[in-house]
Amino acid sequence: MIITQATAVVDCGNLGVRYGRLQALEQVSFSVEPGQVYALLGRNGSGKTSLIRCLLGHQKPQTGRVDLFGQKVWSSRRALMQRVGVVSEEPDAPPLMTPRQLLKFCASLYPHWDETGSDERLRRFRVPLETPFGKLSRGQKAQLSLTLALGPGPELLVLDDPTLGLDAVARREVYDELLCELAERGTTVLIATHDLAGIEGIADRVGILQGGRLLVDASLEELKARYHKVSWAPFPGLQASDLAPYGPLRIRAGGLGGEAVLSRGDPRELLGAAGPDLRVQALPLEELFVTLVGSESEVAP
Amino acid sequence: MSTLAVFRREWIGRRNTFLLALGLGCIYLVMISTDSGTQTPRDKATLILLGTSLLLPWAVAALFGATMVGRELEERRFGFLLNQPIRLGEIFFGKVAAGLAMAMAFGLLACLPSFLLGGLWRQLPLLEAGRLLGVGLAGCLVLLLLFHAVSIQLRSRSLWLVLDLAAWTAFGWGIRALTMKLISAGAFDGMLRLWLLLLVVVALGLGLAGYLAVAEGRADLQRGHRWVSATLAISLGVALLLGWAQSAWVLGHLPARPGIHAGTARVR
Numbered sequence: 001m002i003i004t005q006a007t008a009v010v011d012c013g014n015l016g017v018r019y020g021r022l023q024a025l026e027q028v029s030f031s032v033e034p035g036q037v038y039a040l041l042g043r044n045g046s047g048k049t050s051l052i053r054c055l056l057g058h059q060k061p062q063t064g065r066v067d068l069f070g071q072k073v074w075s076s077r078r079a080l081m082q083r084v085g086v087v088s089e090e091p092d093a094p095p096l097m098t099p100r101q102l103l104k105f106c107a108s109l110y111p112h113w114d115e116t117g118s119d120e121r122l123r124r125f126r127v128p129l130e131t132p133f134g135k136l137s138r139g140q141k142a143q144l145s146l147t148l149a150l151g152p153g154p155e156l157l158v159l160d161d162p163t164l165g166l167d168a169v170a171r172r173e174v175y176d177e178l179l180c181e182l183a184e185r186g187t188t189v190l191i192a193t194h195d196l197a198g199i200e201g202i203a204d205r206v207g208i209l210q211g212g213r214l215l216v217d218a219s220l221e222e223l224k225a226r227y228h229k230v231s232w233a234p235f236p237g238l239q240a241s242d243l244a245p246y247g248p249l250r251i252r253a254g255g256l257g258g259e260a261v262l263s264r265g266d267p268r269e270l271l272g273a274a275g276p277d278l279r280v281q282a283l284p285l286e287e288l289f290v291t292l293v294g295s296e297s298e299v300a301p
Numbered sequence: 302m303s304t305l306a307v308f309r310r311e312w313i314g315r316r317n318t319f320l321l322a323l324g325l326g327c328i329y330l331v332m333i334s335t336d337s338g339t340q341t342p343r344d345k346a347t348l349i350l351l352g353t354s355l356l357l358p359w360a361v362a363a364l365f366g367a368t369m370v371g372r373e374l375e376e377r378r379f380g381f382l383l384n385q386p387i388r389l390g391e392i393f394f395g396k397v398a399a400g401l402a403m404a405m406a407f408g409l410l411a412c413l414p415s416f417l418l419g420g421l422w423r424q425l426p427l428l429e430a431g432r433l434l435g436v437g438l439a440g441c442l443v444l445l446l447l448f449h450a451v452s453i454q455l456r457s458r459s460l461w462l463v464l465d466l467a468a469w470t471a472f473g474w475g476i477r478a479l480t481m482k483l484i485s486a487g488a489f490d491g492m493l494r495l496w497l498l499l500l501v502v503v504a505l506g507l508g509l510a511g512y513l514a515v516a517e518g519r520a521d522l523q524r525g526h527r528w529v530s531a532t533l534a535i536s537l538g539v540a541l542l543l544g545w546a547q548s549a550w551v552l553g554h555l556p557a558r559p560g561i562h563a564g565t566a567r568v569r
Contacts, residue, residue, distance in 0.1 A: 056380070057519070077389075082386040088377075092377060097313055106385065109303060
């Protein structure tokens with residue numbers, strides 16, 4: 001089968017959302033192909049939640065379009081939600097309902113529901129079945145939300161900061177479950193998160209939002225190939241101007257050496273000029289994110 | 302099917318309400334059985350039934366309407382339903398049905414002990430009971446829809462509130478003018494029919510506005526408010542227009558009164 005634009009699981013074009021005078025999203029366009037894990041990154045207030053609300057048909061964008069599986073999400077929300085599992089940023093199930101009641105409620109709404117898998121997951125997560133949702137810990141709420149989202153065997157999983165406020169163990173359990181799902185079913189995943197270290201091993205493609213605009217939309221491989229971090233011991237040979245052809249995004253230099261983030265070319269070429277004290281490495285996602293959207297993003301002389 | 306699921310979810314989510322109703326029922330029972338000198342248990346039960354059988358369900362319906370969607374939107378919990386494959390109409394009607402049933406059940410639970418033990422069930426004819434139930438249900442529906450709409454309007458904190466206030470003020474003035482006109486002509490039946498007509502049209506408008514707040518507003522409180530305001534403004538306008546037409550018809554078909562005849566004769 002030829003994969004075209006129409007077969008993209010998620011397809012946004014020129015999306016624009018405005019709240020009064022505040023432009024929350026501006027001309028955002030991206031797509032997520034089947035089986036891909038798309039990480040949506042951005043600082044607080046960058047527009048991630050607005051984008052996800054538009055994606056799920058909760059909110060109508062002022063401009064642009066949002067399609068899921070080739071269908072308009074605003075007009076076909078109900079049909080599309082049979083194929084989509086959602087974990088919200090804030091656990092939003094009714095506080096008085098117990099996990100058992102929530103499972104029963106959700107199971108009654110879908111044509112297929114993996115009852116055994118859901119029970120097994122909750123047992124693994126050690127979520128008590130008879131405790132009201134409002135009294136569960138934050139980690140248990142997230143785990144229950146993930147269980148409910150995976151119950152119908154969704155083709156697309158939309159996760160809005162699912163590890164927000166979770167301890168390291170609960171965070172690891174959520175990612176393990178996600179990896180398991182990806183390995184077993186190849187589900188397409190769109191995940192908005194601040195947990196850059198956690199998502200780095202899972203994501204295929206990354207989108208970075210800043211001020212409502214999509215600053216970066218590229219595969220993780222492309223980003224790793226494009227952005228490098230170089231660090232060097234103090235020596236007189238390397239000047240800031242030597243780095244100019246490599247698109248420096250940030251240079252920090254001092255008496256003990258320095259480091260720079262470069263966005264162009266292959267900085268290993270510098271090894272010849274700078275000698276063995278120069279280290280070139282792929283940029284970790286977190287550092288790339290901070291460099292691109294952080295306030296310290298500057299080129300120092 | 303999904304409407305039923307939403308209905309059940311609302312009941313489970315607010316089950317504590319029934320404990321409150323049972324508690325009230327027990328308080329009434331104690332009141333009936335306590336000796337207070339002049340009043341018999343039946344008198345007391347009658348008083349309780351008259352005083353609370355309508356007020357309690359109406360209060361519960363108003364509270365339910367004020368929280369059924371507005372509070373979930375404000376607390377960002379409405380997404381839970383929107384993320385499920387449920388039609389927006391099923392969400393709205395499931396919630397409305399749950400609210401109505403809950404309000405009526407609350408009233409029944411609270412009043413039933415005193416109604417049965419006070420011996421009133423022997424006195425109240427079936428037709429009267431049915432009429433009471435009908436009035437109670439209709440009142441619950443109107444109040445639930447009204448408070449749902451008002452809750453959306455207030456919680457969104459947008460400038461559209463000015464339009465809402467203007468529309469309701471104009472509507473109030475319109476009703477007053479039409480009512481005064483009918484009263485001065487002595488058309489009291491026509492006045493009652495006018496109010497009934499206005500109530501029906503406004504109730505329909507509230508229902509439509511409430512549905513559109515969910516269907517078009519979804520998780521966007523401001524957008525929901527705009528739909529509620531626009532729909533209500535139109536509905537109030539239509540209600541006034543129909544009310545004006547009905548009043549004109551009533552006034553045009555009034556039996557001739559002596560004073561008017563005399564005046565007419567003098568002109569001729």
